[in-house]
Amino acid sequence: MTDPQIELEALARKALDYADGSEAEILVSASENALTRFAENAVSQNVSRRELGITIRIVQGKRSARVTTNRMDAKSLTEAFEHAKSLLPFQKESPDILPLPEPQVIQPNPAFEGSTAQVHPEVRAQAVLQGIEACKKVSLRAAGVCSTGWSAVAVANTNGLLCSHKDTSSTFGISAQSEDSSGWAEASSRDFGKIDIAGLIAVAIEKAQSSRNARSFEPGHYTVVLEPAAVTDFLEFMGWFGFGGLGFIEGRTFMAGKLGQKLLGENISIVDNAYDLSQRGLPFDFEGFPRQKVTLIENGVAKAVVHDRLSAQKANAETTGHALPQPNAEGAMPFNLMLAPGDSSVEEMIASTKRGILVTRFHYTNVIEPMELVLTGLTRDGTFLIENGKIVAPLKNLRFTQSILEAMKAVEAISRERKTMLSEWGMGAYTVPALKISRFNFSSETGF
Amino acid sequence: MKTHPFASAALAEARKQGASYADIRLITQEQEDTLIRNGNITHLDTSISDGFGVRVICEGAWGFAASPLMEESEIKRVTALAVEIARASSRAKEHDVVLAPEPPAQETWLTPVVEDPFAVSMKEKLELLFAIDDVLRESPKIKVAETGMQFQREHRLLVTSEGTIANQTLLRSGAGYSATAVEGNEVQVRSYPNSFRGQYMALGYELVRGLKLMDEAERVREEAIALLSAKSCPRKKTTLVLDSSQLALQIHESVAHPTELDRVLGMEANFAGTSFATLEKEGNFRYGSDIVNLYCDSTIPGGLATFGFDDDGVRAQRWYIVQNGIFVGYQSSREIAGALKRARSTGNSRAEDWSHIPIIRNGNLSLEPGDADFDAMISEIDDGIYMETNKSWSIDQKRLNFQFTCELGKEIRGGKLQGLVKNPTYQSITPKFWGACDAIAGPRWWTLWGVVNCGKGQPGQVAAMSHGASPARFRNIQIGVSE
Incomplete structure (x- = not known):
């Protein structure tokens, strides 16, 4: 061509x-x-x-x-x-x-x-x-x-x-x-x-070398430092189960009936923005409407969901330009989610942690309960124990089972630097910082 | 047997460019997808897709290129590109690709079908779907009712430089529905015959007629509503009974994927993961209790991975994966079987469509029925739980630690099924779980379930396969693991 x-x-x-x-x-x-x-x-x-x-x-x-x-x-x-x-x-x-x-x-x-x-x-x-x-x-x-x-x-x-x-x-x-x-x-x-x-x-090699001889660790609630790839899973499921207009109207998402309410921590702001240079940049939706930048969560407060013309009509709102091909069963979806950066770094998060776990990424995350956004998944490719501000040992992989809404109320630090990860199966991309969360539930071990 | 002129051109071009092996798949896929959502037709879609993919081995390495443009000049361009890619691959190879032997075959194979689903009128299909939708939405608590059908027919022509010409027509049908009840902060869903849009089989419209979809709609609606006020799943170790559809997904995640030989050899290490079922375990590792027998069968009627030949041209086979609880077999392709110097591939090499390269995909891997009576199996339980229909799944990259949530649970007390439990969840480790199986219901309860959303590979490919099972009982399993 x-x-x-x-x-x-x-x-x-x-x-x-x-x-x-x-x-x-x-x-x-x-x-x-x-x-x-x-x-x-x-x-x-x-x-x-x-x-x-x-x-x-x-x-x-x-x-x-x-x-x-x-x-x-x-x-x-x-x-x-x-x-x-x-x-x-x-x-x-x-x-x-x-x-x-x-x-x-x-x-x-x-x-x-x-x-x-x-x-x-x-x-x-x-x-x-x-x-x-x-x-x-x-x-x-x-x-x-x-x-x-x-x-x-x-x-x-x-x-x-x-x-x-x-x-x-x-x-x-x-x-x-x-x-x-x-x-x-x-x-x-x-x-x-x-x-x-x-x-x-260099990063992959360093993580592989430093995670040799990993030890078992008792599941439970711990402080976690999640690198951006791990945080991506949260944003992906928030997009699917929270930020769409159709589920909002039907009362089956965590945003339903809660606009204006504080759902997450004050330090959490999420936008959908196709125009950021980190994103793939499709400026219109599949109805041909301009894709708007939408603030979904601002300082922890639910501000908006994304709409196509149909859900907008039902919600007495305007389309935000997030339509999928019409008609469809999913409603409007955000494809360009971005979690606002903070003023910290992964190194500073580790240094400020008395006892916690550093997670590189999660594997096979899935939703258990949509209204509290309870997710489960497993750590992968580098999980480390932090004690007294330092990484002290590699850990065998753990399964988490955690309400992400609760986790997002307990964010203690957010990194300045963000990374963009493409969606595995769709056309979306997620621009995310690292997060330090004070209480995060690991529910079982893997043994490796 | 007659081939396609484009196939001859591609193979000749590949030979001219220096390929030691080449194959071409010319594929046409037709689909019909209908979905009614809350009284609205949200899908009334038909699609057709033509294209071809050329795969070559050159300088001991693979190359693959694909295009939808069925023109002679494009065949040449794509074939040359596949060879160029193979030469680039050869710069980073450890060993030459060696394919396990397979006698060339020249055959035609068709999915046996009683009633062509594409010939059934859309009017008749829509009338059935709208009638179900009406029943599901009789209660205002049902906020979402989705009822649909999907049909797919594929013509696959595989021609290889070894002389294989496999001309296949594969057909599948699917139908089902779900009702989502919402009240306050509670959302519950029930589906029939299975979640994720129902039951799928390599059958014609006779599948839809046999499912008796209307008969179950009222029950499904009422169960979704009842789950809103059901008790939460208790957190404890207890006896677990799974229905056959959940067990099918259990087989998929904890037996089918870990026994894919490409995972075992590290080929999926960066994405889908590897496997705990490593080579030294074959023939001696205890995968489950003595009563657990799992087999793969590419010849079983109705299976979504039932065919004459896989995309390597390997003839369909049946073999054991787990026999009397011992791990005895893998799923392979000609490339991976060749790398391990095995006599033959099991024939698990399949691609989603013309645009994707064949990779090892699960076959129709099923649990043999046992000899238990379902009611007797329940009556022997003082305290336990029964779970039905998958809602959510998650398993680690070696396929050991899994956690599943079902749509519906029922407490078992005093040998009887009791009240409903919402969001029933269980978690275990694969060999420990299968080792805890102490009863499997008999053939009367055995069902072959279709899975149509299995993702694997980079670029991602979706494949379909079936898993058969009867309900089974597992002792001392952790349930209720969510927060």
Whole structure:
């Protein structure tokens, strides 16, 4: 593709030509991503894929139907429209189907680094070799990932709405492993050149070396210092189970009925901001509305949730530009969550801790109870005992079971430095500091 | 057997570029997804996706590239890119990739289907879904009712440079619903036949008709409401009985994933994790009690991982993972089996679609039924708990420490099922847990459950598989572990 944005806009316009008088909405997406995986000191998988897809939605009053295809020829597009139309007549009317919106003003939000869009496999191999060689030198085994690529999306409808965006993303992550320990570090950026690969490798190696001969530790309530990757899990679940407009209206999230109330500690502020340079930067949502910066929690007080047009209508609010493709069962979702920084550092947090646990990251976190946001998960890749202001021993991994709302009331310190972690399965990113929390529940041991 | 002209072009190009092995998968996936939420159609989606993926071994290393553009020039570009990537891979290799032997096959295989779900009218499907939705929402305490169906048909053509041509049509159907009750600060959900959108099998519309969806809607609604005022799960060690659907997920997380050989060899160390079930344990490690027998079966009717051939071209097989409580077998691909000099792959290499590289995925791994009567199993318990339908799952990266929460619990006292328990949670360590199994219900209670949301790999891939189980009893298990 020459310029993905221009090509997708042309595809969207071309597709609308087949609407033949119907009200129609088009979502076109394209991407090209390459990823080199390594394990046991060798490249284990090395892939590249190009994708292109179009979703056509026909709206007829209170009825709608969607057809998705990656066949872009005239015959296939004609068939797609005809199939969508064929699904309309026998539907019951759905009160939640809204008319297609009028064109909106979207401010461009450049997030595309040409050098990251097309990275030669040799360049990724070189980065991977750097990690492997460093680990080999100290008798560790390296595993990890190096990915680069671009994606683009366009939204258009028969009312004349048309907006598009392209971005790049890249990630380098490495796990260094010994027989009885592991250490991990990862960073993502829209500019592959800005990732400090040597720094990440050094962190992973240092954690693997210092977490050898880990000891068992009695589960219980402890002060914790959570590095940013661990805090990411909290923000991810707060996004899914708290900050969306639909769950808010239905009374099934921790924000429901609590706007204006103090839910978290005074030092906690959370925004959704697609325009921060750390984020992926999609400036509109899937209805074509401008994505707004939304303050969700300010100084611990619940301020707002994100909306699409439907939940906004039901909540007597305005859309914040956070719609998923319409209609859907999830409602509006925040994709660019950022937890406000503080004035501390991980080193200062450790130095101020009499007895506590330092956590590098969590594994397989999941929700047990949504209203108090009780989560469970396990520590991974470097868990350490802190005593009298110093790291004194590596610990075997522990399971936590903890209300995150309660934990966020007990934050004693927040780091100045923040890191951005891409969502594992979605299109989101989380910009998070490290946190020191005074009382955190570890509920069981793993034995390793 | 007839191949595809693009397949011949890709294999020729790969050979020309210096590949010692090449395969191409040409795949078309069709899906239909319908979801009714609170009286509104939120999904009425159909999709179709074509594309191909070329995988090569060149200079002893893998390369893979994929594209949706089914054009001759693109086939050449993608194949050349796969070779270029393989050459880059070879700069960081420890050993040459050696594939375990598999005789080439040229066959066609189709999922046996009685009633094509794509031929059933949307009108009929919507009428059923709306009727269920009406029943679920009869109480104002039900704030969310979701009722849906999903169908998927895949045409997969695998052509390899070794001479395999596997032409397969795989079909699956799924249906189910859930009711979420809300009151004050309490949220409770009940689902039927299973959570996460129901039951899925490699069957046609006969699956939907057989589930008798309407018959259970009232019970599901009332159970969701009753859970709002149910007592909390006590915190203690006690006897636990799991229903077959929760046991299916238990098998998935604590048996299926740890016995994937790529995890065991460290290939997933950076992401999904490794495994406690290390190589020296094969054939001698006590995984469970004597009555625990777990087997993998890619030939079982209705299984979501039932096929003629995997994406390495390995023919479907059936084998034991745990026999009489002893760990005896792994799940493998040709690459990993070759690295360990095993005679043959078990045929677990699968990719989500044309755009992903095949990786080791769980097969249809099931617990053999026991000989217990379910009621007798309960009647032998003075004090315990019964749990049903998964709500939440979490397990460590070696697959030892797990903690699951179910939708519904029932106290067991004096040999009888008693009152409801909300948010029932249990936690244990994998071999300790399976070692505590002292009764498994018989074949009458055995069900093959579909899992369609299994994530693995980087870039992330989703795969589907099935796990069969009868309800089973476990002694001295920690329950009620949440704060």
